[in-house]
Amino acid sequence: MQDRDRLEWVDVARGVGIIAVVAGHVWTTGALREAVYSFHMPLFFILSGYLSRPQPPLQFTLRQLSGQMRPYAAFLAVLVLADQIIETARGKVPIFHNWPQDILPILLGGTWLRGPFTIFWFVPCLTMSRILFNCLLVRWGDPLGRRWFHAAMACLVLAYCIGGVTRDSPLGLLTVPMAVVLLWAGAVWRRIKWGNWIWLPLVPLSLCGLAHLFPALNMKAADYGWPLLSLASAIATSLLLFRFSQLSAPVGAPLAALGRASLVIMYLHVAFIHYLTPYLGKMWLALIALFVPFLLWQVIRRCPPARRIFL
Template sequence: MENRGHGAHPPGGGRLEWIDVARGIGIMAVAVGHVWTRGGLRDAMYSFHMPLFFLLSGLLSRPQPVARFTRRQLVSQMRPYAAFLVLLIVADQIIETMKGGRPIFHDWPKDVLPILLGGSWLRGPFTIFWFVPCLMMARILFNLGLARWPDPLDPRWAWAMLPCLLLAYGAGEFGTLSPLGVLTVPMALVLLWIGAAWQCLSWRGWMFVPLALLSLAGLMALVPTLNMKAADYGWPLLSMGSAIATSFLLFRFSVRIAPFGGWIAAVGRASLVIMYLHVAVIHYLSPYLGKPWLLMQALILPLAAYYLIRSAPGARRIFL
C-alpha cells in the first residue's frame, strides 16, 4: 500500500517517541478520569481518553498473516491480562481481609464464572480489564479485513464499517452485559479503521479549525461524554466525532513535543502496566489521600512496577 501520509513517520521526534508521548498523554487522561469521578474535569477526560488508544492502534496497524497475528495477539495480550487479574485478585483478598472488609470476590467457586467472563462483571480495582481483550478482538477482526483490503481508504471499508457503526450504537441501547468487553468491539473496530485511514492522509493546515471546534464541544461538555465500557457513545456521531478530533490534535501535539517529552514518553512505554494497576491504587488509597496526591500515586506506583517487572526476565515474560 502506498504511504500517502506521514502519520507513522512524522517529523519531530521519530515514530516511536511520539507514539509513546501520545500513549503517555492518553494514560494520564485515563488516570485523571478515574481520580475525579464527577465534574467538568472528569467529563473532559472521558470525552476522548479511550478512543485515543483505539485510534492510535489503528494508525499503527499493517496487514499481517491472519493465523500468525491471531495467535500472537491471543498469547501476548491474554497472558498479561490473566497475570494481572490473578495478581489483583490475590491482592484484594489480602488487603480487604487486613482492613476487616470483604473481598470483591468472596463467594468461591461461584465467583470463577464472572472472573472468566470479565468485562462488565469486573468492578472496583478490576474495572479497566475490559479494555485489553476488547482491543485484542477488534485488532484480530481488523486484521482480517486488512488482509482482504490492505488500503484503509478503499471505499469498501466505508461500506463494511457502516453496519459496524449501527451495531455499535444498537448494542449500547439494548445491551449492558459485556463479556471480555465484547459489547464495545464494533465501535473499537470503527475507530481502528479511522485511525488507519488517518495515517494515509496528509495533514493540511485548514484541518485545525474544524477539529479544534469539534474537540472543544466534547472537552467543554457541550455534547454528552462517552463511557465506552458500557457502549454509551453520547450523541450519535457528534460525541465520538469530538473524541476523534481531540485525539488527532493530541497526535499532532505529541509530534511537536516528542523531542523534549521524555518523561511523558516514559509514562507511555509503561501505559499497559499503568492501565492494569492504576485503578487498584485509586481504589485502595482514595480514603487516605487527596485527589492530586492520589493521581500522583496512581501513576508513580504502576510506573515503578513497570520498571521492576522489566528488570526481571521471568516477570517480564509473564506481565509484559
C-alpha cells in the first residue's frame, strides 16, 4: 500500500471515529449511545498506536507537548471566554464563575471540566500515553516481544484497579494505563497481515459490544465495562472499521475530509451541543456540531496566525 493510500484510509477512519464521537454526545441514552460508546474513543488510541514509530524520546516529548498542548490550551481558553459571554447573555451563571478559585479546576482539567469542556480529557491523555509508549518502543522495539506482553498485562491490571478506586482524573491521566494498552494493540495490529480468518473472531466480538451484550466503555471515567470482554469488543470494532476504511478509501473523500478536521471537531463539537440543546432537535444538533467545527477548521488552516495557535 502506497503512503498516499495509507494516509487516505487513516483519515477515513478518523472521519468515522469523529462522527461516532459527535453522535455519542448528541444521543446520550439508548441503543445508539451504547453502540457508539462500545468503541469510539478506543478507536483513536488504537489508530495512534498503529501509526507509531520509535523516535528519539526527548525530541518526541518536546514536540508532543508543544504540538498538542498548545492547541489544547488555546481552545480551552476560547471556550472558557465563550461560556462567560453566552451564559451571561442567556441570564445563566457561567460554569466557571468563582474567580480566581476556578483557575485551579481549569488547570487540573480532566474530570474537573464538564459541560462544553467535557472532551478536553482526551488530548492530554493521548499525549502522555504516546510519550510513555514511545519511550518503551525505543527501549524494547518489536511490540510482539514478550516484554511488551508483560507490560500490557501490568497496565491492564493497573487500569482496572485505579478505575475501581477513583474517578478523579487530572488532565485525563487516569486513563493513561488503558490508553497504553490500546496503543500497543494498534502497534501489534500493524504487524498482522489481514486474512479471511480474521473475520471469525472480530465480527462476533464487535457485535457483542454494538448490541450492548457487553457493557460499554467510558474511558474518561476509567470505566472499562466487563474486564477484557468490553475491551476486546472495542478493539474488534475498531479493527473492522480500519478494514472498512482501507476498502472504502478510494471513494471516502468526504469522510477523509472530516478525519483531517477531527481534532478541531473534537474540541468544539460539545460546545455547540451544550448551548443549542434547548433550541434544536438531535439531528440538527449532530449536523451543526459536526459541520460548523469543520468549517472553522477550514478557516483556521488558511490563516497562518490561527494555524500556528490552534493546529
